[in-house]
Amino acid sequence: MRIPVRLFRAAILGLMAAGLSGCGLFSSPDARFDPAPLTDYTPTLSVATRWSVSIGSGGDYGFEPQLVGDTVYAATPSGAVAAVDLSSGALRWRAGDEPLQAGAGSDGRTTAVVTRQGMVVAYDAQGKEIWRSQAASAVNVPPTVGNGIVVVRTTDYRIQAFDESTGKLRWNVQRPGPALALRTSIRMAMVPNLLIAGMPNGRLLAVDTASGTVRWEGSVSASRGASDLERISDVVGEPLTIGPLLCGVSYQGRTSCFDVSQGGRAVWGQDVASATGMATDGQRLYIPDMRDVVRALDLKDGQEQWQQPALLNRRLSAPAVAGRAVAVGDYQGYLHFLSRVDGSLMARLQVGGGPITSALLATPRGVVVQTGSGNLMLVGVSD
Structure with a gap:
């Protein structure tokens, strides 16, 4: 369930x-x-909408924009799949006309989404459908594309890889799962020859993309509590790889980092949990915790550098690093920009469209936001 x-x-x-x-x-x-009321502050950062384009309608968890080169790929629950020029917001192509449950994942050659019936649909670089294949069950996590495969994580705790060219099932990995799991901001990560996936039991998997062999498995957190609800410990957001470190954060759990150059040895862990995920600038991890207090942890040892409680209970999105700031979206369609140095409020922008549930996307030109109404926007940041 x-x-x-x-x-x-x-x-x-x-x-x-x-x-x-x-x-x-x-x-x-x-x-x-x-939710905490919006507080007064002295702006110290200039932010503005550079472009905005409607790609479809609706918004939900499972829909997160992705940047490949200079193109942003995105999809909406209404069925739209689109490729948008990062610089101008010009629509490069749009496809799809059936309701979707998750998307979009792309490597620039192939873009994949999943329908509400669990059908994985792939498009080529011009937006033409090239194949569709049935997943084992429903999919609420955006597909991940790369290393010659399209990968989905299903609700029966399988990771399935389909051949990027043909759609043929290449491999299947399944792990036992808990009675309850979240539907929130979750994404798998692709690195050379490996897929990194967070699972609902608080674990991270590193899977060989060619064979489906699990190369490493580690525990971000252990489930605790007397009830199924209390034991939920899903790894949320996207696992982050920073040099030799692999870091993950879990719901009702903790934040943990592992050294993959030493066989996945645990480096540190802190009791900071999240419902949406984290971002990094290579020096710190930035995490909205379970009460939406934004925290900065030192990447080397996990020690807390600062915390910002001004956005308490505002149902924050997964964050993104934006120049001197870290950005988060909230339930009223506001973007908030916090100083990476001390967490102070630097800027605020209302983008509308209802709650921002999709993870924010950091790009060289600013932050891409997918709103709850199906708009895709680029917000520029300048000193």
Whole structure:
């Protein structure tokens, strides 16, 4: 059973629910868990929308823009799949007309999405459909494309790789899974010859992309608690590789880094959990925690450098590094820019379109935002 992370976050914080099967947010009788109001600050960074283009309609977890070269690839639940020029926002191609559950993943040659029926659909560099193949079950995580394969992670805890040219199933890896798992901002990472995937049991896998052999498996966190809800410990966001380090963060768990040059030896761990993921500038990890306090951890030893509580309970997106700042989106469609040095508020921009659930995308030209209404936007940052 997979329930959107918003429901779990509310329940974990002790909010009252009408029922787990509902689609709406929980209401809270406790003001401690209300979103913090926007606070006054002195702007120290200039931010502005460079371009905006509608690529479809709707937004949800499982839909995150991806940059390959100078092209942004994105998809929306309404069925649109698009390639957009990063510099100008010009639409290079648009395809698709059936409702989607996840997308888009691309390596610039092949772009893949997944329909609500679990069908993996691949497009070529001009946006022409080239194949479709059925996944083992539903898919809520964007596909990852590279090393000659298209990879999906299904809701029955499988990782399946399809041949990038033909769509033929190349390999399949399955791990036992918990009774409950999140539907939140999650993405797999591709490095030369390896796929890095976070799993719902708090573990990271490194899988050989040619054979599907699991080369390494490590624990970001262990499940704790008396109930299925309390034991949820999904690895969220995208696993980060920084030099020899591989880092992951889990829901209701912790942040852990491993040294892949030494067989995946655990380097450090901190009890900082997240519902959406993290970003790095090569010196620090930036993580919105379970209460949306943004924290900066030193990459070398995990020691906390600063924390910023001004965005408490604002349901923050996965962050992105943007020049001197780290950016996060919130439930009202605001982008917030915090100083990488001390976490102070530097800038704020309303982009609209409802809650920002897609992870922000850092690019050389600024931050790409996919809004809840299906718009794709580039926000430039300057001193």
